[in-house]
Amino acid sequence: MQVSSPTWETQLGRVSLSLEDGIATITLDNPASHNAVDEPMRAGLAEAYAAIEADERVRVAIIRGSEDGSFCSGGSIDGYLETNAFGPEGSGPPKIPRPYPSRKPYIAAITGYALGGGFSLAISCDLRIAGRHAQMGPTGLRLGAVQGAQTISRLTRLIGASRALGILLLSQRVGAEEAERIGLVHAVAEEGAVFETALSWAGAIARFDPWAVQKTKQLVYEAQHLPLAEAVAWEDEVAAEGYRRPEALAGFLAFKTRRRQGP
Incomplete structure (x- = not known):
């Protein structure tokens, strides 16, 4: 099925959203902090998801980090410290919006770091491709906290309880090849080909009903x-x-x- 959609791009806080040939691309754009999620990015992500869900021209979506940067290094530590997340009356960490349970497929194009909330964001996508030098994993225990943010539930479903426990309790960073071996990502590509491969996958999906x-x-x-x-x-x-x-x-x-x- 041939898809023909107008090309457009818009900026939503620290997130850019574009559409071409039925493929929406969300680009996280905070390279100074390895694309850590602060409040402008959090708001932009939520707005991008809503736009993708509402627009019937969108068949599939890709989430990527800004060019030559990491996918997402997690939540902004400074941003967390500026909220009322902590203490006896604390509200808990600000949520990093995730695509699940969108009815449309999402592909994570992972380069550099996908840590903490960025790891959660990556594994909430339906398909994942990683650059050869990518590093991914939880950070909650390193910060004296439970990882949360859907990470534990989703990771266990993806790779099983035993492997999930190893990664979570040891707060491991998993390299791309190991991630592919245990089923955490679907494929590994050279660093310069990650987004192009994700586009190829998305193009195949966009041609289906x-x-x-x-x-x-x-x-x-x-x-x-x-x-x-x-x-x-x-x-x-x-x-x-x-x-x-x-x-x-x-x-x-x-x-x-x-x-x-x-x-």
């Missing part, structure tokens, strides 16, 4: 918590619903035409 993509994502995340019989029944129901849509018939007919034409 958005309803089918979004339902596939929903089934992966939600059906795993159901008893097998219920999960299979739900999957069959969604598949049947898909076949009733005109897009499915069009896709099958187009495939048949291409097959007749040969490779």
Whole structure:
């Protein structure tokens, strides 16, 4: 399915948001602090997610750090100290907005550091590609705190309790190749090719029917918590619903035409 969307870009605090050919790109832009999340970036992220969710031209989104910088080094320590997060009446750490549970797929293009809240942000995306020299991991225990921010729950689901405990309790930084080996990232690329690879993945996803993509994502995340019989029944129901849509018939007919034409 060919996607044709106008190209545009806007600045949202310390975040830029662009759209081209159905692919939204969120760029974290605070390079002086390795893209640490301060209040302007926090507000910009929340606004970017809302815009992506509301715009039906967006098929898939990429989150990246500013060029020649890190993905995200976590929350701004100075920013935390300026809030009422601490003490007996403290509100806890300011939240770094994350894409889950967006119905649209997100890809994390990880270069440099993805630490603390930046690590949480990366693993909240559906697909992750890391530069060969990327370093990622939690920082909560190093700061005398529980990592939180969805990190523990999501990390455990991604790589299992045993490996998650090792990373969390030792506050480990995981290199790109090890991250790929244990399933923390889907692929490793040379530093200069991380975003280009993410764009290639996004382009492939953007060509698929958005309803089918979004339902596939929903089934992966939600059906795993159901008893097998219920999960299979739900999957069959969604598949049947898909076949009733005109897009499915069009896709099958187009495939048949291409097959007749040969490779």
